[in-house]
Amino acid sequence: MDAQAQGPRAIDLYVDILLIVLLVAAALVVVSLRNLLAAALVLGIYSLVMAALWVVLDAVDVAFTEAAVGAGVTTVFMVLAIAATGRHARVTHRRPWLPILASLAVGGLLIYGTLDLPDFGDPQAPAQQHVAPHYLGQGEAETGVPNIVTAVLASYRGFDTLGEVTVIFTAGMGVLLLLGVARRRRMDARDDE
Amino acid sequence: MTEHLVLRVISKLLVPPILLFALYVQMHGDYGPGGGFQAGVIFGAGLILYGLVFGAQAVQSVAPMRLLVTLACLGLLLYAGVGIASMIGGGSFLEYGALSADATHGNHVGIIIIEIGVGIAVASVMTIIFCVLAEWR
Amino acid sequence: MEALAHVNYWAAIALAMIGLYAIIAPSNLIKKLIGLGMFQSAIFLIYITAGKVEGGTAPIIDAAYEVYSNPLPHVLILTAIVVAVSTLAVGLALTVAIKRAYGTVEEDEIVEQDRR
Numbered sequence: 001m002d003a004q005a006q007g008p009r010a011i012d013l014y015v016d017i018l019l020i021v022l023l024v025a026a027a028l029v030v031v032s033l034r035n036l037l038a039a040a041l042v043l044g045i046y047s048l049v050m051a052a053l054w055v056v057l058d059a060v061d062v063a064f065t066e067a068a069v070g071a072g073v074t075t076v077f078m079v080l081a082i083a084a085t086g087r088h089a090r091v092t093h094r095r096p097w098l099p100i101l102a103s104l105a106v107g108g109l110l111i112y113g114t115l116d117l118p119d120f121g122d123p124q125a126p127a128q129q130h131v132a133p134h135y136l137g138q139g140e141a142e143t144g145v146p147n148i149v150t151a152v153l154a155s156y157r158g159f160d161t162l163g164e165v166t167v168i169f170t171a172g173m174g175v176l177l178l179l180g181v182a183r184r185r186r187m188d189a190r191d192d193e
Numbered sequence: 194m195t196e197h198l199v200l201r202v203i204s205k206l207l208v209p210p211i212l213l214f215a216l217y218v219q220m221h222g223d224y225g226p227g228g229g230f231q232a233g234v235i236f237g238a239g240l241i242l243y244g245l246v247f248g249a250q251a252v253q254s255v256a257p258m259r260l261l262v263t264l265a266c267l268g269l270l271l272y273a274g275v276g277i278a279s280m281i282g283g284g285s286f287l288e289y290g291a292l293s294a295d296a297t298h299g300n301h302v303g304i305i306i307i308e309i310g311v312g313i314a315v316a317s318v319m320t321i322i323f324c325v326l327a328e329w330r
Numbered sequence: 331m332e333a334l335a336h337v338n339y340w341a342a343i344a345l346a347m348i349g350l351y352a353i354i355a356p357s358n359l360i361k362k363l364i365g366l367g368m369f370q371s372a373i374f375l376i377y378i379t380a381g382k383v384e385g386g387t388a389p390i391i392d393a394a395y396e397v398y399s400n401p402l403p404h405v406l407i408l409t410a411i412v413v414a415v416s417t418l419a420v421g422l423a424l425t426v427a428i429k430r431a432y433g434t435v436e437e438d439e440i441v442e443q444d445r446r
Contacts, residue, residue: 023345031348036360050375064231069415120335120337146224152401159286171420172319176262183328
């Protein structure tokens with residue numbers, strides 16, 4: 001019984017660690033690349049590996065979004081912006097040790113903070129004890145939706161999601177105002193000449 | 194991209210299934226992985242693929258900027274409108290139970306409608322951003 | 331196994347710090363935005379890891395399963411990913427506008443031009 005329970009868990013952990021190693025490798029490659037176009041494409045790979053990791057961690061809805069957004073739409077936006085601003089980052093002569101030191105210091109403090117966190121996958125962790133049992137137990141009966149992520153997104157946290165959609169809408173209008181209007185003005189100026 | 198025959202043919206074949214899949218994800222979000230956010234992004238990605246191969250002008254001839262902005266507003270207003278409708282039905286803002294005599298049924302109807310609003314808003318915002326960035330020269 | 335109890339958190343912190351370095355060190359604004367994207371993903375990893383329950387499955391209710399992972403972090407991160415791409419697009423649009431105004435997207439050259 002114990003061996004059976006251990007089996008699938010262990011393989012989950014191995015896949016998890018393999019994906020994490022890939023993620024860190026991809027992140028290091030992104031930072032070291034000076035060609036921005038290549039960096040944007042490796043960032044797409046990073047997102048796709050992240051999507052695989054979400055599946056291992058049971059977050060299938062998040063994996064779905066990450067695969068469509070991170071590996072698809074974000075990469076396209078990045079490439080378009082790089083096409084407009086130039087694809088090579090200039091070689092900087094700034095001293096790199098200050099940012100490295102800052103990152104290491106913050107990282108060290110954060111790792112010290114994780115030591116008090118509950119173990120990975122612990123069913124008794126406080127995060128698993130608050131509202132989640134209610135969502136999982138009563139969610140389907142209260143909303144008629146078996147996918148609890150959709151139920152929480154649209155019903156229990158409907159106010160939150162309304163705010164998120166407003167942010168997305170505002171961001172779209174912001175991009176339109178920043179570039180779309182300026183472009184039209186420039187086109188008009190060109191027509192006047 | 195006029196010379197890349199393979200890209201043109203394959204993307205022409207791929208775009209309709211992507212758009213159809215987005216609608217499936219939208220409508221099946223209650224029972225499996227999916228929902229308005231995913232469907233909106235996938236629908237937007239289908240239009241973006243079309244725009245990458247055939248140019249942003251081609252997307253604009255299908256979905257002009259004026260239409261996209263109207264749709265983005267409509268999606269958001271549909272979401273907020275469900276909130277108002279449930280207030281008229283006697284509940285508080287976004288309390289979908291008030292939409293129908295049966296609270297569970299009302300909840301389900303409310304979830305489906307607001308997910309459609311989310312899907313429309315996200316798809317049109319993604320397409321707006323793509324068109325604006327792609328037409329920038 | 332005991333030593334690996336926090337491995338996901340450590341990985342998330344490592345990724346966040348690589349992202350932080352990529353925000354501070356390069357002077358290219360696009361490179362900074364790429365670092366910001368990596369930092370965001372790392373924070374998402376912390377949330378999803380906190381929601382994972384040992385032996386659980388995806389939170390879609392079915393008679394065949396009893397243990398599910400916590401759906402709440404999934405909801406928060408799912409919306410956060412779409413918000414992240416929209417706000418990233420605003421950042422990219424600002425960068426493109428800066429390129430038009432200054433003719434460069436290198437931070438120190440922009441500061442240089444502002445001093446004049």
